[in-house]
Amino acid sequence: MKKMIRWGLAVVCAMTGAASVMAQGDGGPLIDALVKKGVLSSQEGEEIRADMTADLAATPGGMISWGSSAVKGVKIYGDARVRYQYDNNIQNNQIADEDRSRSRYRYRVRLGADYKFAENWNAGVRLETTASQTSTNSDTNGFFNKANGQDEARFGLYYLQYAANDPSVFGFSFADSVQLDFGKHAHPYYFNGVNGFLWDSDVNPEGFSQSLGWKDVGVSGLNITTRAGQYVIFSNDGQAAETAVTSEDDQFLFVAQLEAAYKINSDVNLKVAPLVLAQTGGRANASAGGGTLAGAEVNNLGQGDGTTLEDVLVFAIPAEINWKMWNQGFRGYATYGINLNGRERSDALTGVGINESYGQLFNVGMTMGRVRNKGSWDVTAEYRYVEEAAYTQFLGDSDFNGGQPGHHGFIVSSGYAFTDNIQGRVTYFNSENINPNTTLTSGQDQVLQVDLAWRF
Amino acid sequence: MKKAILSLVIAAMALGSAQAEKLVIKGSDTLGAKMVPQLAEAFKARNPGTTFEIAAEGSTTGIAAITDGTADIGMSSRRARGSEVATAATRGVKMVPTIVSFDGMGIIVNQNNPMTGISKSDVAKIFTGDVTDWSQVGGKAGKISVYTRNTASGTYQDFKDLAMNKRDYAKAAQKMAGNEQIAAEVGKNANGIGYVGIAYLKAPGIKVLPVDGVMVNKQTVQSKKYPYARPNFFYTNGAPAGKVKEFIDFLLSPAGHVIVDQVGFVPAK
Numbered sequence: 008m009k010k011m012i013r014w015g016l017a018v019v020c021a022m023t024g025a026a027s028v029m030a031q032g033d034g035g036p037l038i039d040a041l042v043k044k045g046v047l048s049s050q051e052g053e054e055i056r057a058d059m060t061a062d063l064a065a066t067p068g069g070m071i072s073w074g075s076s077a078v079k080g081v082k083i084y085g086d087a088r089v090r091y092q093y094d095n096n097i098q099n100n101q102i103a104d105e106d107r108s109r110s111r112y113r114y115r116v117r118l119g120a121d122y123k124f125a126e127n128w129n130a131g132v133r134l135e136t137t138a139s140q141t142s143t144n145s146d147t148n149g150f151f152n153k154a155n156g157q158d159e160a161r162f163g164l165y166y167l168q169y170a171a172n173d174p175s176v177f178g179f180s181f182a183d184s185v186q187l188d189f190g191k192h193a194h195p196y197y198f199n200g201v202n203g204f205l206w207d208s209d210v211n212p213e214g215f216s217q218s219l220g221w222k223d224v225g226v227s228g229l230n231i232t233t234r235a236g237q238y239v240i241f242s243n244d245g246q247a248a249e250t251a252v253t254s255e256d257d258q259f260l261f262v263a264q265l266e267a268a269y270k271i272n273s274d275v276n277l278k279v280a281p282l283v284l285a286q287t288g289g290r291a292n293a294s295a296g297g298g299t300l301a302g303a304e305v306n307n308l309g310q311g312d313g314t315t316l317e318d319v320l321v322f323a324i325p326a327e328i329n330w331k332m333w334n335q336g337f338r339g340y341a342t343y344g345i346n347l348n349g350r351e352r353s354d355a356l357t358g359v360g361i362n363e364s365y366g367q368l369f370n371v372g373m374t375m376g377r378v379r380n381k382g383s384w385d386v387t388a389e390y391r392y393v394e395e396a397a398y399t400q401f402l403g404d405s406d407f408n409g410g411q412p413g414h415h416g417f418i419v420s421s422g423y424a425f426t427d428n429i430q431g432r433v434t435y436f437n438s439e440n441i442n443p444n445t446t447l448t449s450g451q452d453q454v455l456q457v458d459l460a461w462r463f
Numbered sequence: 464m465k466k467a468i469l470s471l472v473i474a475a476m477a478l479g480s481a482q483a484e485k486l487v488i489k490g491s492d493t494l495g496a497k498m499v500p501q502l503a504e505a506f507k508a509r510n511p512g513t514t515f516e517i518a519a520e521g522s523t524t525g526i527a528a529i530t531d532g533t534a535d536i537g538m539s540s541r542r543a544r545g546s547e548v549a550t551a552a553t554r555g556v557k558m559v560p561t562i563v564s565f566d567g568m569g570i571i572v573n574q575n576n577p578m579t580g581i582s583k584s585d586v587a588k589i590f591t592g593d594v595t596d597w598s599q600v601g602g603k604a605g606k607i608s609v610y611t612r613n614t615a616s617g618t619y620q621d622f623k624d625l626a627m628n629k630r631d632y633a634k635a636a637q638k639m640a641g642n643e644q645i646a647a648e649v650g651k652n653a654n655g656i657g658y659v660g661i662a663y664l665k666a667p668g669i670k671v672l673p674v675d676g677v678m679v680n681k682q683t684v685q686s687k688k689y690p691y692a693r694p695n696f697f698y699t700n701g702a703p704a705g706k707v708k709e710f711i712d713f714l715l716s717p718a719g720h721v722i723v724d725q726v727g728f729v730p731a732k
Contacts, residue, residue, distance in 0.1 A: 043687060049694055049731065053560045057548070061557060064549035078546075126631065175634065 214238030353396035490525015490538030522617025541617030592633025610657035662727025
């Protein structure tokens with residue numbers, strides 16, 4: 008009898024496609040009903056339930072064990088992208104007839120898992136193809152040699168997160184939402200523009216981020232969010248001080264942002280989010296020897312230390328407005344920023360007084376449409392201007408002149424969703440030097456990217 | 464001669480091990496606080512060669528002990544989760560449940576609380592924190608103090624499943640180590656509310672609220688009319704055998720039922 012019921016339950020679950028029952032794996036509601044009606048005794052019900060759970064555990068899905076009962080849910084996700092990329096770079100001192108154009112056939116794969124714990128705690132890890140901090144692309148030149156260093160994956164994310172609504176301390180509610188991220192995580196800040204403009208979308212900071220949010224502040228529809236973060240850029244530089252004449256400090260990045268988002272009506276909303284971004288370190292101290300640091304600080308900018316971000320202290324105001332027209336969504340956006348360390352940085356980069364303009368940056372752009380579900384599309388046009396000492400080349404969009412400041416130009420991009428999960432995109436970047444007296448090697452840069460991406 | 468000595472040594476060892484056979488039982492505080500120790504004493508009286516090691520630190524620890532092979536019996540006031548069964552299976556352990564008793568999680572408040580009953584909906588609202596004042600559920604104004612078991616407890620999880628639609632407890636809920644602590648705190652706090660097993664419903668200073676008009680007692684638990692009734696389990700690796708089987712058989716015998724009944728649980732019949 009017990010065996011018959013067990014098989015009967017399995018057949019019923021399979022025929023009805025009762026996903027929740029199967030996912031539960033123990034046919035619980037059906038067994039409960041049979042026990043209540045007296046068809047099964049409680050003990051028989053438990054034995055059947057245990058057998059079915061054990062059977063499910065023997066299936067490929069059921070064999071997955073999360074190792075900890077604290078894990079309440081796991082979301083496994085990933086995406087892949089193939090890209091054709093054409094680069095044409097013209098250098099300022101280019102040899103006559105030199106052709107610096109190239110075609111590249113690239114790909115990207117990212118595989119991640121988000122773990123949900125009880126009580127508002129989450130964690131995540133993600134592996135991704137990556138050659139540098141600002142890129143997740145690999146070149147497809149491993150046809151005959153898979154050990155060429157291209158087909159490698161590294162950790163792009165590893166984080167622990169606390170996220171809660173209506174948080175309180177000792178019964179005192181201080182915000183409508185809170186989110187804390189620790190580890191290597193997606194940055195919480197608002198930036199606009201293609202690829203994030205001031206914060207390349209492939210760059211995930213390592214450190215600690217905090218966000219607090221308040222809804223309907225003063226007036227309905229006005230939401231305020233504050234964000235801050237403390238990140239390690241480069242550590243252990245001090246090792247060199249023990250034996251060398253100069254030493255660099257460990258380098259850190261600090262960011263603080265205040266965002267005001269206002270929903271005027273169901274069709275129109277706007278957002279303004281001023282921020283301060285400061286990178287400390289990137290300097291060298293004259294050493295008195297014996298590991299004792301002394302003497303005046305010496306700016307090490309321009310010393311060829313490509314591992315540092317160098318000093319910047321940027322104040323920027325990104326903003327956007329969204330509206331609907333002709334049944335389409337539109338977004339107008341812009342950013343203005345200035346590096347308060349720009350003069351010093353410019354002198355170190357190009358020589359004292361060489362650059363007349365050095366520390367300002369801005370972008371302005373518009374997007375029509377939005378790529379989401381099958382058949383949806385978007386078109387974006389953006390103008391971008393970043394003076395030579397205005398920003399760090401290691402944080403900004405690496406596709407616009409290699410992320411190197413000192414250029415201005417435009418970007419056009421358009422995407423289309425072939426299915427809900429498969430998208431195509433074409434993007435063109437065109438940039439040139441702002442200052443004709445620059446010492447930058449790159450003069451003009453054109454990049455064409457044709458992407459096919461899919462999520463799973 | 465040598466063979467004879469060896470045989471004597473082996474026989475002596477076998478006799479010694481038989482005489483000192485120990486059952487290791489770990490898990491639920493609900494079962495391990497009263498019921499199992501009293502059953503163990505009665506069983507020992509009938510089987511002088513048996514000793515018991517009982518550790519009652521929560522159902523989760525009992526199920527883990529079977530998976531790890533560190534206990535003969537895992538006491539659990541809740542059903543093993545699919546993930547626990549799967550983990551056990553990957554280690555070659557087959558979790559076999561035996562229902563040893565039934566229990567009801569009674570809703571208790573301070574004896575001075577004017578409430579005379581409560582609905583399932585209000586229970587869920589109170590324990591999830593959707594409601595924080597007694598006046599919101601028809602009581603006398605006062606901030607509700609919620610007392611729950613700790614997260615290792617099977618009762619903690621079962622109550623979430625049965626009473627709270629699997630939602631999280633209110634942030635302000637205070638987690639207690641056992642039934643007795645919950646009853647004691649509610650007995651001292653005029654605005655307290657908690658849940659305890661049938662065996663703890665007679666603690667001083669508390670009163671029990673009927674849920675949707677059904678009072679928790681052995682009859683309503685047995686008939687499954689009480690909404691927060693649940694079975695209690697012994698988990699073993701494979702079908703019970705040897706001394707483990709003897710102990711479980713004793714628990715399920717009329718003599719065992721008397722003890723189960725005396726300590727406030729509903730015997731599994």
